Amino acid sequence: MSWHVDDADVREYAHGDLAPPRLWSVETHLAACADCRAALSAHVAPAEIDAGWARLDAELDAPRPGPAESLLIRMGVADHTARLLAATPVLRRSWLGAVALTLLLAVGAGLAASPLMLLATAPLLPLAGVAVSFGPGLDPTYETAVVAPMHTFRLLMVRTVAVLSTTTALSGLASLALPSFGLAVLGWLLPALALTATGVALTARLGPVLAPALVGGGWIALVALNVVLSSGTPVPFTAAGQGTAAAVAVTATALLAVVRDRFDSGRPLGPSLRSLPFTARRLS
Ligand SMILES: [Zn+2]
Structure with missing residues (x-):
């Protein structure tokens, strides 16, 4: 090779000052x-090269957003929120499949006998969805959730809203399959809000496993007891029961606003949600 880049040009190129052509x-x-x-590398500080490699490395490792995430970003949702939403376990296909199957069985029971199965099951779905949205076993973004610069409370709210709206939409669709029962078939809606709000509010004190388990168990016991004791409409689906459910939902939401700081204090969610040694071990 006869021609080489002269030293002044190499220096300008290294500093990003060289203009086309x-x-x-x-x-x-x-x-x-x-x-x-080789001449060029003499003009570039080693730290600059390392920084360049680090940027390239990060770019290559960055996961490509999936269709749901891209859609959320296009709708104006901040990209970190979109990632957490799109990766919410209950929004993944397997979970949506389980929810749909449960509703299908409930509708089957409704067509065969009474809508009670759907009324009793539908409120449990968002509660279960929120419960599984926090846990190292089921959450693919668990590591992100633990180290994300997002408050635990905000993350919990983002996921609760995502889970609640998805399961409510699916349960609403399921209700359409039972038109002969009229609006009474939507009796699951207020209990669903009450159970989810109560479960989330109690999570601050009892932790992400015990709180939804107690609330869900309490609901099943309440409905079962009503079915055993009388042959009429179980109390939760009467006008009085619906009013109580609405009152519980409002009270639990107010309680949640009061205890919100507890979610970010590291207790008692601390051991399971903020175990940094666990994260460090996974990353090393
Ligand atoms: Zn050359």
Whole structure:
């Protein structure tokens, strides 16, 4: 090779000051000439090269957003929120499948006998969805959730809203399959809000496993007891029961606003949600 990039041009290129068209010819030559690349490296600080590699590394490792995440970003949701939403376990296909199957069985029971199965099951779905949205076993973004610069409370709210709206939409669709029962078939809606709000509010004190288990168990016991004791409409689905459910939902939401700081204090969610040694072990 007879021609080489002169030293002034190498220096300008290294500092990003070289303008086209000289930039293009220098760049083309650098790609082919090891001598000039060696000369160039003398002008670039090692720290700058390391930083460049780190940026490239991060770019290559960055996961590509899936269709749901892209859609959320296009709708104006901040990209970190979109990632957490899209990766909410209950929004993944397997979970949506389980929810749909449960509703299908409930509708089957409704068509065969009474809508009670749907009324009793539908409120449990968002509660279960929120419960499984927090746990190292089921959450693919668990590590992100633990180290994310997002408050635990905000994360919990984002996921609760995502889970609640998805399961409510699916349960609403299921209700359409039982038109002969009229609006009474939507009796699950207020209990669903009451159970989810109560479960989330109690999570601050009892933790992410015990709280939804107690609330869900309490609901099942209440409905079962009503069915055993009388043959009429179980109390939760009467006008009085619906009013109580609405009152419980409002009270639990107010309680949640009061205890919100507890979610970010590291207790008692601390051991399971903020175990940094666990994260460090996974990353190393
Ligand atoms: Zn050269």
